[in-house]
Amino acid sequence: MDPLSRPVGHASANQSAIQSPRTPSKSQLSTTSAAAALPASMKTNEAKTFSSITNHANLSGRSSTRSNSLESSGGANKPHTGRDVRWEAIQFAIARGTIGLSNFRLLKRLGYGDIGSVYLVELRGTNAHFAMKVMDKASLASRNKLLRAQTEKEILGLLDHPFLPTLYTYFETDKFYCxxxxxxxxxxxxxxxQKQPNKHFTEEAARFYASEVLLALEYxxxxxxxxxxxxxxxxxxxxxxxxxxxxFDLSLRCSVSPTLVKSSSVHVSSGSGGGGGILDDESVQGCMQPSTFFPRILPGKKNRKSKSDFGIFVGGSMPELMAEPTNVRSMSFVGTHEYLAPEIIRGEGHGSAVDWWTFGIFLYELLHGTTPFKGxxxxxxLFNVVGQPLKFPENPQVSMAARDLIRxxxxxxxxKRIAYRRGATEIKQHPFFEGVNWALVRSALPPHIPEPVDFSQYASKEALPADKKGPDVGGDKNDVSPPENKNESYIEFEYF
Incomplete structure (x- = not known):
């Protein structure tokens, strides 16, 4: 089959899902401009969806909620959010009973995508605000996308990293996954x-964002x-x-076995597949569910030798951890056209190297304000990605190190792609990132600090306290028309 004629835009159980054209796609948009960013045709429909969710919460109460809070949020704080007051607020709500839609007040829609919409919500009785992704079960089932929703929930439950999302809780009702x-x-x-001069970042700013993304992908x-x-x-x-x-609904889960690499050489031939001595060369297994994590650092105690026998200090450096799932192969046709890797378009099967291709496109776009193969x-x-060589515009000018890394x-x-075998370790050592203190990236000064959000604009307009709201029985749970006397807080939703 002609790879350029492969069907796009229709997701299936095999995850054939291409997002195009470039859209906000599930991401949280700025709270100050979220409504304006929506297509005009979406605003009326969104008002109905918003009221449907709100009415469902008000009418169903807690009785129809199935919470997975113990699995997703746990009883202990995650390390990088140990002093997060939002954790305390969620855990307090969980301690009082099953948490569900009735515990939250929807304030504004932040973004929408293929499998759900994201709302700014407030946990009732607190000043804690969250982003809540709401997915309609019937819609997901009718489009064979239940697996994607399940994948995202499972992945979010695994994450504990400063540049990745914190999952506070997960629950479902008879109608929604939340x-x-x-x-x-x-x-x-x-x-x-888009707000930058000439719509591109400076090289210093691009390095900052790229370094944080690199650490997230490595994790x-x-x-x-x-x-x-x-x-x-x-x-x-x-x-x-x-x-x-x-x-994370398009992500692929596999098993991987991190290993140590003796060599810390910065420059490794791109066709060599890595380099250095691997202490355990059986480092990757095939694609499976769920993912497994088997760190193999040193041999067992019986056969353990001295550190020098294993070349622990090769060239005066500690060995490198390599944790790249190189053997995984997927035939799914997923992604965004301008970011698709050639192997996905050609239908050859792909693995973790697609993330390093997209990292190159990402860095190119930050520096130049456009993607390199856009037609x-x-x-x-798609034709340009597969058949056209990489070219750099004369302006804006970027450093030779940046061009070399992108190439x-x-x-x-x-x-033959950089990082194919050694992953993020090889990219970190590239001259483009010279001077980056990887241990202190989290403490670096960001190039842009957002204006604080004034949450007082969302002050409650509810006529009754939450515990005295209308009856928990009766009425149509799927009613999407604005009720006149059911709940006055609907007024703040109907203009989205």
Missing amino acids: IVMEFCSGGNLHSLR LHMLGIVYRDLKPENLLVRDEGHIMLSD QGNRAT GLLVKEPH
């Missing part, structure tokens, strides 16, 4: 790029997760200016 996550006030990186690969949907729209900006990688239409874009990432044959 994922409660961290709210990012700064919108997405695509919108932020995901260590967990056996191939992300597959990297683009600025899926990078959200937190209150303090650091980023958060979002949207007049989607078909032309190494945008190699059309995945096995």
Whole structure:
């Protein structure tokens, strides 16, 4: 089959899902402009969806909610959010009983995508705000996308990283799946790029964002997760200016066995498949569910030798951890046209190297304000990805180190691509990232700090206290028309 004639835009159980054209796609948009960012045709429909969710919460109460809070949020704080007051608020609500839609007040829609919409919500009785992704069960089932929703929920439950989302709780009703996550006030990186002079970032700013994305991808690969949907729209900006990688419904879960690499050589031939001595060369298993994580650092005690016998200090450096799921193969046709790797378009099967291709496209877009293979239409874009060489415009000018890294990432044959075997370790050592203190990236000063959100604009307009609201029985739970006397708080929803 002609790879450029493969069907796109229709997801199936095999995850054939291409997002095009470039859209906000599930990401949280800025709270100050979310309504304006919606297509005009979406606003009326969204008002109905909003009221449907609200009415469902008010009428069903807690009786129809099935909570998975113990699995998703747990009893202990995750390390990087140990002093997060939102954790305390959620855990307090869970301690009082099963948590569900009735515990939250919907304030504004932040974004929408293929499998659900994301809302800014407030936990009732607190000042804690969250982003809640709401997915309609019937819609997912009718489009064979239940697996994608399940995949995203499972992956979010695994994550504990400063540049990845925090899952506070998950629950479902008879109508909706709901994922409660961290709210990012700064919108997405695509919108932020559009506001830059000439619509591109400085090289210093691009290095900052790329370094945080690189650490997030490294962590995901260590967990056996191939992300597959990297683009600025899926990078959200937190209150303090650091980023958060979002949207995992197109991700692939595999097993991976991290190993140590003796050599710390910076320059490794791109066709060598890595380099250095691997202490355990059986480092990757095939694709499976769920992911497994088997760190193999040193031999057992009986056969353990001295550190020098294993070359622990080769060239005066510690060995490198390699955790790249290179052997995974997927035939899914997923992604965004401008970011698709050639092996996906050609239908050859793909693995974790697609994330390094998209990382190259991502870095190119941050520096130049456009993607390198964009054509007049989607078909032309796919043709350019497969058949056209990489070119750099004369302006804006970027450093030779930046161009060299992008060239190494945008190699059309995945096995020759930088990081194919050694993953993020090889990219970290590239001259483009010279001077980056990887241990202190989280403490670096961001190039942009979002304006704080004034949550007082969402002050409650409810006529009755939450515990004295209308009856929990009667009425049509699927009613989407604005009731006149049922709940006055509907007024703040109907204009979305």
